[in-house]
Each structure stands twice: as structure tokens, then as C-alpha cells.
Amino acid sequence: MVEVSLTVGKLDASLALLLTKDHHLIEFPTILLPNGVKAGSIIKIKCDQDFETEKEEQKKFQEIQDEILSTFGKNLPKSPNLKI
């Protein structure tokens, strides 16, 4: 887990400019900021890996692959190719 403190340097329609202590400049969507945050506010960001969602998504993706294979990847009896 990583936790870090950032200053909101600027607040725009949809993007905020955040500054780290060591002068990193980060563009950050305002939608991800808590309510009440203003230019000049300081925020804490915690960042964690989300293994659960990873697994879920993987499963869903596998289902899509299976569906594609079963729909288009099997030798169906071909409809007769009419020649006119």
C-alpha cells in the first residue's frame, strides 16, 4: 500500500493539478477528489492493488472468449452455397 500527501494546485472543470512534496505534477480527474476540496487543499491518496476485481474481470473476459469460440469457431454444417 502506498499513501501520499498532495497539494491541490489548481482545480479545473474536470482536471485538477496535484503537486507532490518532491515537485511531481499530476493531472488528476476532479471526479476522484472528495467533496469540499479546493485549490490549496491538501489531500491524502492511498493506493492498493485490487486482486478481487482483477479475478472477476478475468473471469468475465474468459466467458467472452468462450462465447466467441463457440459461436464462430466450431465447424457448423455450412448452408449450401447457392450459385445463381
Next chain:
Amino acid sequence: MVEVSLTVGKLDASLALLLTKDHHLIEFPTILLPNGVKAGSIIKIKCDQDFETEKEEQKKFQEIQDEILSTFGKNLPKSPNLKI
């Protein structure tokens, strides 16, 4: 507090490209990502306002202002302006 789930689309030397569910693209410093994160990983970001640090910084800033005022903003007896 805001919590959100993001996919790591790409991982560079210092910047990662993160994607939100609704197709926001965020440049994010890799230094803020937890160890073990790879391209394709999913991460959770929690964001909180940090009132304590705000107060601290405010105090420190006030001290600087006071020092400036007391150093340069008081009528000291002028050293005589030597005309040569």
C-alpha cells in the same frame, strides 16, 4: 472520501497510464503505485482531505511571513548614506 477502481493500462519509467471504468485516462506517477503492480493490474485509489497537514503548513507559512516582516519591514535606523 472517494474510492475508485482503475486499470493500469501501461507502465513506464515514471508514469503509469490508468483507466477508469468510464474511460478516463489518467497519468499517474509510478512512484505512487504499490509494489507488484503490473500493466493489466487493477488498483484501488482512496482519496481523503488532509486537514491536519493543511493546518501545519499554514502555520509554517505564517512563520515565514512573520520573519520577512520582522527582518525587512521594520524601520531600522538607516546606516548613513556615504556620498563619495
Next chain:
Amino acid sequence: MLQATVASIPEAKEEYLGSSIVERTSRLHSFADLGPADLCNIHKQSTTSKKNTEIGTFLYFTGVDTSNSASIAAHLQSLATLIGSKSQYWFGEKKHWKVPELTYCTYNAFSKVDMRVTVHIPGKFESHVVNNDGKFVHDKISDEELDNLWLETFVSSIVRCMIDSDDDDANKVGGLVEVRKINPFNNGKASHKLLKYFIEGFEKFFWDGPKLGCGVEIPQPSLISNYLVDGFLKVIQLTQSYDLALEALQRLEEREPSVITLIAQVLLLKDEEIKAVQLMNEGIEKNKRDADLLLLQAQFCMDKKRYDLALHLAKQAVKSSPSDFKTWAILVKAYTKLNDFENALLTLNSCPMNSHKEKYSLKRVVPLRGGNEDLHLPSPVDVTLDEVSNLQSNEISYEQRNLDPQLVNLPAANLKSTFAKAYDLLTEIVMKTGWESLLKYRAKVFVMEEEYRKDKHANGHTRKNSTNSVANGGENASENGNASENDASSTVAIKSPKKEINGTSETSPSDASTKLDESYENEFKKKRLCERWLDNLFMLLYEDLRAYTIWQAEYVHFQAQQMEYKKTTLEWEILGLIAFRLKHFKEGSIAFANALSGRFSAKSQREILKYYIMERSKILSKNSNNSSSQSSNDNSSTYTHNYTKIVNQLNERILESCIKLLVWNHRWYVDFSPTLINTLADLVSKEGLIKIQSLVQAVYSNNINPSDNTGNHGITDMMDDLYTFFKEYESLGFDN
């Protein structure tokens, strides 16, 4: 076989003898990616004039066999013979030339050297290798290295002649015309050897493919996406040599798993759909972040109309390669097909733009000091079709001068690179939503850039500055107050709600930021900033729609008044292009047909050809549905009759369009048009060669209607060349 004539060789005069070579040498260091077309320098002596003065000319070539110095020497020799064989009109004077010396330069894009062959007549030939600095490095090269350089050169040449787009007008204003393009694979048995040699070269240099550059949809060439691979696939499709390709690719796949995407692509070209699907599935199992493969799979699902599946794949592709335009583009398409327009707009807004790249096209290396005065552009007389070959340029320039000002310079027509592609995605959306709804969707998801124009943020720190090279119209307008106000009055419908804050308070930084702080929590926070380039595309879309709407309204009005709606060919063509940009294909095709009823126009002909092909495939796919569901239906035979009639009609139109374009290309020394060959090959596969042959014979036997501008000559000979090509490569349908 159609023999080249001296009238098929365009030439440009050099400033002084050999200056074209000097110029090329001085520019070698600036050649990027594939490099320019081959250059041929010709020394000419007049046999008629007394003084023994030599002049120098030059022209460019693509498609010449550059696999070794001897084959280039042979090409030069035959060129010299051709020029010396007959007298010709040379800038108004009848001249008989002798050619004592020729030099051919062809660029090796792998090793970044220029390979050169000089032939002395009579005499021997010599070859040189020239590096980036213009220095001869031939001496330092071993025989083995030299063989390798020639193979690289050959592969470079073939890729160049395949990638060079034949979509563009061969004779566009200011473009390169002193170039002759030859089909490298239409040389009987010998071309089979060349094909094998090319595939061998492809396999060998596959790992250096990125050196050749790539198209505009990706920012950087990769092993799987680059011009070498593009050229290879085009050769395979042209010659239908799928099995040769698969062998080579399977060997490469053992070393590089991502080659699986290319194998699947060739299987799809070969119509082995099930195999391809299985292979793609296997590939994804191995690497579910292979963006190229995900893209191919997504495209496949789109083609099968399974947009739900495509959506999932496109999302995964974006996650796997978020800096590529093409992954985002297919996501936009999937959302659009699924009528999820809000997400379509949001993803469109996230597409990474690529403003620095241009499509590959052949360019002049040697500038024409005297402009067009330096050009000798003879008219080939061996293949002609009056309406095409006799097209007068003064007629076109008359139309240009008198062009309806409303139709001049519609900025959407000049979009380049990813901006053009993004516009295409946007028109697909508006096609389904209509303009008014589109504006509502836009207002729902975006905060408009102009509401934040004062915003300092817009400068150094955002992606927005990638858009500065968008069509100038919009940019200029926003730069000075008055102009943009004038603009506002004409595009009032497109403007988002006027700013409420005004003047004073708006420009005060402290003030503005307070305002923003207060309000951002509600509306703005949920919306996203619309990228400036997308904002600009909306503007261009409005202008296209306005022009289109005016045209349609006028047309109805004229019809009601029973008046003729008169436009020049050029105007119809522009209207057709607007309609096609807006996906109103039916209306566009009418405009192009009107354009072509006035005079021949290569652009209109090419566009209407696309329409015919689109229509045919629509009918064919409808029929395959019908034939399964309605096979027991009573109307079956009437249906079949109608269907056959329509398809036959379309096929005839396609054939006619191809032939006219082939004649046009031939007039401009272009005897290799991959797209047209593929179209005809497709026709042959559907109808059989015999039917096509007899159709051509019936309509284009020499000199049928010399009176009504349909007189023609040599067309059957020209087509014979193509039949030979189809037979040589055993194209589908060549044998019935």
C-alpha cells in the same frame, strides 16, 4: 503483352547534367522511413542537331525489379533502347535522341543507403552504395554483405510500391507526376521467383520492420504493425499466395508469439474463418493483453455484427495499449453501434491524437527549378478511351475559378492523420443521432473548452497542445475577437451556452478561482473537458451539415419548381464528398453520378466505385440471409430474378469504373493499381474470367463509337495483361 512506349515515359529537365543525382545525394540524410521513389537520371544526345550537346533528364519509378544490379541495368538498357528507337515531340520540337548514359538510384530503407547503377551505352555498367553522408562506401563491403544489401533494397522497393496509395489522384495539383509505376509481379514466370524472393526477404528482415515506419494510427512502429508487414500483407492479397505466407509466418511465430495476429489475418484473407477464430482464441489464452490480436478479434466480431462481444474486446484492447489511436477507435465504434452515444463521445474524447505523422506518399526529391515548364508529359496513345484520355485541363480550371464559394475549402475535407479518422468516428455517431441530439449528448458529458479558455491550465500541462496542428480554420478564428464573433453568428447553432460571467470578473484570477471553487462540486465535476481538437471537429461537422442541408433543400425546391438543378462536375464532386463524409452514401452516389455525367473525374469515379462495391455486398449479404429463410417461399424465383439483375448491373458498373480508372492511371504512367486489381480479381472470383473477358470484348473492342466521345483503343490489350496476371497467380475464378 502491352509493350511500354516512349509516350509512357514522363521526364523532367535537369538544371545541369547530373544535377538530379547531386540533389538526391544532398537529401539522403533527410530520408525517413520508407524513403522516396526510385530515381532515374537519363543523359540524352540529339542525333539531329549538329552540335554534340548533351542534356539531362530524370523521372521516378516504382515497381522496377531492384533485386540486383544486373536487373536494374537491364531495365536501364531497355529504357535507352525505347527512347532511342523513335523520334518524339520534345517541348514542341521533333527530336531524335540517343542515350549514352543512365543512372538508377533506389533507397535501401533498412540500411539507410542509396543503391545506384550506372549504364554506359555502349559499355559496361557499374554499381555504387552511397551512405547518408553522400559518401561511396562500396569498397568496404564484402560480397555477402552486398547480397544482403540488395535483398534489403528489393524488399524496400516492393514495400514502397505497395504502400504508395493508389487511392490518390494520379495527377493531383502540385503532386508528383514525373513518375512511372510498374506492376512488379506481372512478368510471367519470372515474377513467381520475385514473389518467393520477397517473402524470403520479409522473413529475414521481419525483425527490422519497425525501421520502415508505420501509418498514422499508431504512434510508433512495432514488430507487428509497420510498413514492412503492411506491404507483405498487400502482396499476399494481390497474388493470393496465402500458403507461402503462412509457411513463413509460422516459422516466425516460433520465435515471436505475437506473429499469431498476422497468421490469423492471412487466414481471414484466405477465407478460413473457423481456423482463424480458433487461432485468435488460442493466442489470447496465451497473452490476454496482445492488443493487436484483441483488435483483430474485435474487428471480426464487429463484422459479424456482434457488437456486444466487440465492446468487451475493444475495452480490453484499450487497457492493453492505451496510447494507440486504433484501440480507442474501435471502442468508439462499438459504443456507437450499440447506441451508447454518451460513452462513444467520452471515448472519442480520450483518443490519443497524432498530429506529427503523415500518410506515406511519394514526394519530389529533386525540385523543379522551372516549375511545370521543366516537365515533358507525353500522352500515351497505346491505350485510350476518349472521354477519359481527352479530358481538358482548361475545363477543370474553369470550374475551379467559378466554384460556388460555399463549397470552397470546407475544412473537414483537409483533415489529416488521426484527426480525419476521429472525424469519421464522429460522423458515424451523428449519422445515428442527428445533429440536435448529438449536441444534447455533448452538453451532457462535456464542459466545453471555451468556458475555460481563459484558463491558464490550458497551456503547458495538458494534452491539449497536441491539437495545435488541427485544421487552421478553428484556431485562427479563436485567436482574434472579432473574427470569432463573426464566426459565432454563422455557426450560432453550434455554440454552447454563452458565458454568464463577463469581462472584468472573468479575467481576475483570484476572483475566477473562487467562483470555480464554489461551483465545481456540482455540475462541472461530473463532466469532462472536451478536448480542443474534438471541439474543433464539432465545428467542422456543423459546416459539413450546413452545406449538405442547403444542397438538399435547394434540390427539393428546384424539383418543386420543375427547374433543373445545375452544378458543375467539380461542384457535384464536392457535394458527393460531403455526403460521403456524412455517411449519406445514396445521396453522395447521386452527386457523383451527376458529376460523371458532365465529364470524367478520377475522384468521382473512384468514389462511386466504392459505392457500387458497398451496395453489392449489402445485397449479397441480404440474399444469403434470404436464401436460407425464404428458400421455400413462393416469390423465390421472382426474387432470384430481380436479385440477379441488380447484381449483374452492379458488376457491370464496377467493371466499367475499373476500366476507366485503369485508362486514367495509364495516361499518367501508372500501370500498377493494387486496389483496382483486387477489385477486378474479386469480380473474376464471383463471375468467372470468361464472362468478364466477353463483357470487355463486347464493349471495348477497338473504335466502336468514335463519334460520341466513347471511342477507344487498346483497352482489350490492357485487360489481357491483367488476365495473364490472374492466370499466373491462379486467382479464384481464373479457370471458369
Next chain:
Amino acid sequence: MLQATVASIPEAKEEYLGSSIVERTSRLHSFADLGPADLCNIHKQSTTSKKNTEIGTFLYFTGVDTSNSASIAAHLQSLATLIGSKSQYWFGEKKHWKVPELTYCTYNAFSKVDMRVTVHIPGKFESHVVNNDGKFVHDKISDEELDNLWLETFVSSIVRCMIDSDDDDANKVGGLVEVRKINPFNNGKASHKLLKYFIEGFEKFFWDGPKLGCGVEIPQPSLISNYLVDGFLKVIQLTQSYDLALEALQRLEEREPSVITLIAQVLLLKDEEIKAVQLMNEGIEKNKRDADLLLLQAQFCMDKKRYDLALHLAKQAVKSSPSDFKTWAILVKAYTKLNDFENALLTLNSCPMNSHKEKYSLKRVVPLRGGNEDLHLPSPVDVTLDEVSNLQSNEISYEQRNLDPQLVNLPAANLKSTFAKAYDLLTEIVMKTGWESLLKYRAKVFVMEEEYRKDKHANGHTRKNSTNSVANGGENASENGNASENDASSTVAIKSPKKEINGTSETSPSDASTKLDESYENEFKKKRLCERWLDNLFMLLYEDLRAYTIWQAEYVHFQAQQMEYKKTTLEWEILGLIAFRLKHFKEGSIAFANALSGRFSAKSQREILKYYIMERSKILSKNSNNSSSQSSNDNSSTYTHNYTKIVNQLNERILESCIKLLVWNHRWYVDFSPTLINTLADLVSKEGLIKIQSLVQAVYSNNINPSDNTGNHGITDMMDDLYTFFKEYESLGFDN
């Protein structure tokens, strides 16, 4: 007072009568920000030639009183009289002209209209207002509105003439020379009225200031930072009218609190330091995110050498306005002063670049069809100084042709906008660290861009594309393999460690990303990507350092051999500029002195003038320290003696430099140089007017040494004009 002569009027020939006005009209819509210089169109009839043919000429003006149409008419009238009063050499022929008509155009940058006055001689004058579309809109304007337009026009003119940099060479190659610049405030009592009128206008249009644009350090003009404010402050400094300014600003502050920054700035100019400090403190109490005020406070602390305090303020400024270059720049400076080079580099890397903006400069509006052949550029004879006025251009072009190739086009010399400023920050760092340590610091904090060149990311999605307009050298080199290899061999010391991954695997997307995934957790993760533009600046720095080092080494070598180290003036000048860029001011000043010993050069003179001023302020500040600490010292009187001698010497050199530059400017029709006036005013405040006057009198009374190229004429008259100016505005020291 120095009367203008006909030889002070440069002219350019029009294509046809009135064409310059037509050209200007057609370009009105493209004028941005402040707009171009005023244009004056002159119709001329030869009284000597028989045929009554008229020709048209034009020139540009700045500094003319444009406060109403009558004053412009008066200016035109006197111009006509001047031209008609005497015959003159006109392209080699002696001609006597009559002027029947003149038109003057001056751009109102607030309302974006062109104000025009035409005078017929004999006859009346008329005035017009022309809008962006080139239409006359005079009729629709009420008298009150018209008065307002004229006030706007006047303010625009004054701001233009103040902002137009007089740092640049008046006669630089290809630049605008057909322009005459006048001091708008050197007109006796009348100019006091103009000054008041300008301040009135400033106060009235303060809210529209952002319309006039801003310099390169900020992306967008704000109320506090824009050309109107810049021009205002320059006028206040020039005329030392601090109290007038403070009154106006205090009224503005009531409505807009951020004006406090400007008040503090004026207080500092007025030398009321304590008041300024208190005011800044108050302002910050009210709004601790006022970036402009924080910047001013930080700069103040820097000047006081309290870098620790400046650092805190700079950090707060960056947090308050992170998209401005200037907030970041001062943070870099503070870190550099505090020897925290790692943070200096990290913050430098975060500076937002502004590649689209250019410094304001006067440009041609009317192109010269015939090039320089169209220019009539007489030599004024009223003020001359032989070595300056007789400078031969063929001497300079000889030096240019024979220039040491090592010194041609050092790319750092051509940096523009924020890139030039960032380079300045970088050289401040290297000045303290040296090159080798700088490389180590760099390697410690950055991953180099080239290690990630293949990286797709570099395209659409990062800020990196803001750097594409950096000096071309670097960009081109990286675009084609060979060139960049050659490049590598010459700059091998600068390259970061070679990539370990090579060829094949590097270009394979799947492969590369796996590699990256594995390794990113250790080294790379802690480092930051070096922006491409910064990478490029390191390259340029290396080239500057190399040239500098070679020069210094050669010099030592020649000295050891007791040989003369010979260079042309141009070469010395370039060496001086390199040294100044690298902050080796002593070495630079030697080079400029060498340059000037060969012949006069305006650039060298200007640079060495800066050096003299820098040296003097160093000595003065050292003395003020010494005088307090050493007042009881024995050596005190010897010290004072030496000190006085050095300061006197520097003052004489400063005076001499100013005079030479004034003569040079006068030769090129520039009779207004704010920087030089300020320098002289400073001298007067230090030494008293009487001393300066007698110094000038002693050296420059007419025609002293006509033999040795120091002959002169009219210099005392020219200086009298300035004395009058100082007296008029009661400059410090004018009365002793």
C-alpha cells in the same frame, strides 16, 4: 532640441499607389495582441521631372502622439513639410519631392480596429475607423464612442512603443528597418499632459488589459500580468512618476485586491522598501494564494540573499499557480542558490513549456516585393560618431563568410521563449556544479527519454509533445538512425549509458512490456522521466561548454607560445555570448572588449554595457558592507580612494557605451531607447547631471579627433535632448 531631418526618415517603395494601405487592410483580421507598428503612407510628386507622376512610399512609426486625429494630422503635416523642404538623393538621383497626400494608420488593440487619418495638402484632413473585415465603420460611431476609441488607440500606441524591445539590434538581418521610433514623452510641457492622459487611460482600460496579450512566461494574460501593465510600469519607471501611478493603482485596488502586487512593485521602484514589504505582507494575509504577490515577495527575498525564505515563498507560488513558468522558475533558482541541485533539476523538469508564444517584436505588415531594393535608407548626418556611423556592412559580411565553422549556429543561441529561460536556469546550475557533477545529478534523478524512445506512450498522452518546437537540431538527429549515430560520436560525453536491450527484443511489444514490468520496481520507479526538451537543453549545454573550453584552452596555448590569439569581431562577439550564456561574465567581457577593439558592434556594446553595470552594482554593494564594518579601519582612506577610482572608471565606460548605442540607434532612425535612458537616468541620480554634462562636453564637443575615427558631430545636441527630458520629469539628481 534636435530637429528631425529628412535623412531621419526611412522609406519603402509601394508596389502601386496606396498598396501598403490595401495590404494592411487585408491583414487586419490577423493582428493579434498589441498589433503592429503604426503605418504611414506617403504620396510623392517629383517637382523636377516633367511628367506629373506620383509614387507611393511608406514607413512605420512608434511613439507618435495618437491621442486624437488632429495631433496625427499635425504629425503628417510636419512630415510633408520636412520632405518638401529640401531635395534629397533618391535611389542615386537627386530629387525634389512634393507631398500631396499622407495617410496614417494606428491599431487600437482594445477594440481591434484600425484608426486612420488622411491629410491632403493643401486641403483638409479626414479620419476613418476600419474594422477587422476592412470595412469603414466610422458612420455608426457616436462622438463619445469615438473619443473612447481614440483614448484606447493612444494607450495601445504607448504600450507598443514601451514593450517593443530596444534590446534587439536596430538593424538586424532581415528585420524591420523602415521604421522610425520617437520618444512620446520628450515634448516639453505637452508631454506631461500626455503622461497624465496615458495614466488615465490605463486606469480606465485596466480591466481590458488581458486583451493586449502577455509575454512568454505565462500562458495566458491575467489582469495583473499583461502588456498593458508591463507598459504602464515601464512608463512610470521612465518618467519616475511614482506618485501619479500609486494614486491610480490605489483606486483600482478598491475594486480588485490583486492590484496590491502592482502597488508593491511601484513602491519598490520608488525605493520605499519598508512600505513595500509591509504591503506585501498585508496582501498575503488577505490571500495567501496570490501567485503574483508571492512571486514578488520571493524575488525580493532572493535580492536580499535570503534564499531560505525565498524557497518557501516559491513553493507556495507554485502551489498557487502550477501552470505558470515563472513560479516554477523562481523555485528552480532558489534551489540552485541553496545548492540543492537535485531538487533544482526536478523542478526544472516540471516547468511548463510554452512553445507557441513569441516575444513581442515589430514585424513587417507590408511585404517588400522587391526585397531590399525597395528600401530608401538615408544616413542621418546631424548626429555622427565616426567609428559608429561609418561602420561598413561589407566588413561584417566578410567576417560572416569567413566565420570559424565551430562557431556557426550554436543552437543554444537560437532558443526561444520559455526554452531560452529554462536554459538560463540550467546554466546557473552548471555554473555551480560543473559539467561532470551535473551529469551525476542528472543520472541520479532522471531516467533518460532515450531509454524509452520506442515507447508508444511518448505520443498522444503526455506533456512531452509540447516540446516539438524546440531547436531543430535534436529532433532531426533522432529521426534518422545514421545521423544520430554520427551525432553520438561528437557528443559522446553527454550520452547516457547505452541501452542494453537491443534490436529484436526491444521492438517486440509483448516482450518489452514484460521486461519493463519486471524491472520497474527497482531503479526506474524512483526516478523521473527527463522531459525531451530538457534532454535537448543538456545537449545544447554540452555544445556551448565544448566551444567555451576549446577557446579557453587555445587561448592559454597561444599565450604560452607568446603568439597573438587572433579572431574577428564577429567571432569574439560569439565567444562573448557563449561565455555570458554560461555565466562566465569576466571572460565574456574580455571577448566583447576584444570584439569592440576591432570595430563597433551594437550587440557587443550592449552586452559589455550590461557587464559594466553588473560590476558597478557588485562594487557598490560590497562597499556598503565594507563601509559599515570597516569604517574604523586604518586602510579606510586608501580603500575609499581605490573604490572611487574604479567606480568612476565604470561610470565613464557606461556613459561611453550609452552614447555609442544612442548614436547607432539614431543612425537607424530610433530616437527612443527606454533602457538606455534608464541607464543614463541612473547615472545622473548617482553622479548628478552637472558632472555628466561636463564629461560629455569634454569628450564629445564636435570634431575633436577627426583623424583617428573618433570624429563626431551633434552628440552634445543629442544629449541635450535627454537632459531636457530628465529636467522635465525631475529625475533624481537632475538638479545637481
